[in-house]
Amino acid sequence: MNQAQVQLQAARDAGAPDYDPVDLGFAQDKFQQAQAAMADRKYALAADLAAESRADADLARTKANLGAARAKIQDKMNTNAELREQGAQAAAAAAAEFAKPLPVPAAAGSAPAPAASGAMPPASPMEDMPAPSASALAPPPSSSQDSNATQGFQPAGGQQ
Numbered sequence: 001m002n003q004a005q006v007q008l009q010a011a012r013d014a015g016a017p018d019y020d021p022v023d024l025g026f027a028q029d030k031f032q033q034a035q036a037a038m039a040d041r042k043y044a045l046a047a048d049l050a051a052e053s054r055a056d057a058d059l060a061r062t063k064a065n066l067g068a069a070r071a072k073i074q075d076k077m078n079t080n081a082e083l084r085e086q087g088a089q090a091a092a093a094a095a096a097e098f099a100k101p102l103p104v105p106a107a108a109g110s111a112p113a114p115a116a117s118g119a120m121p122p123a124s125p126m127e128d129m130p131a132p133s134a135s136a137l138a139p140p141p142s143s144s145q146d147s148n149a150t151q152g153f154q155p156a157g158g159q160q
Contacts, residue, residue: 019067
């Protein structure tokens with residue numbers, strides 16, 4: 001009887017009145033019948049009814065736990081859907097902001113260029129890079145100039 005009473009309380013604590021009131025009702029009815037059988041000194045019947053009450057209470061507790069878990073999952077799914085919607089709205093706002101043409105500063109003394117619909121302004125013609133001076137591409141000095149050009153220079157071997 002004590003175990004049946006503990007199982008009934010565990011089912012109530014798990015939320016069985018909200019998630020599985022039918023099985024909780026069965027458990028409570030059988031517990032009351034077991035108490036009546038005890039009062040009538042029908043101990044075998046009381047034991048059987050208490051065992052059935054425990055089983056029904058355990059079933060009600062399990063279903064209540066399942067119902068609570070499903071409610072949490074549904075809540076998380078609703079929260080995720082709201083966050084996805086907010087993300088989509090933020091992405092759409094960012095895309096709209098990105099699509100706006102940038103203002104082009106006008107040069108001093110020139111008329112403003114007509115606004116194109118999102119087009120880039122025409123590029124200025126590129127100038128070629130000047131070639132290096134002839135001295136950079138000149139051949140190495142001859143051996144007669146070698147002594148003047150390389151005074152103080154020691155090759156890796158230490159000889160000149």
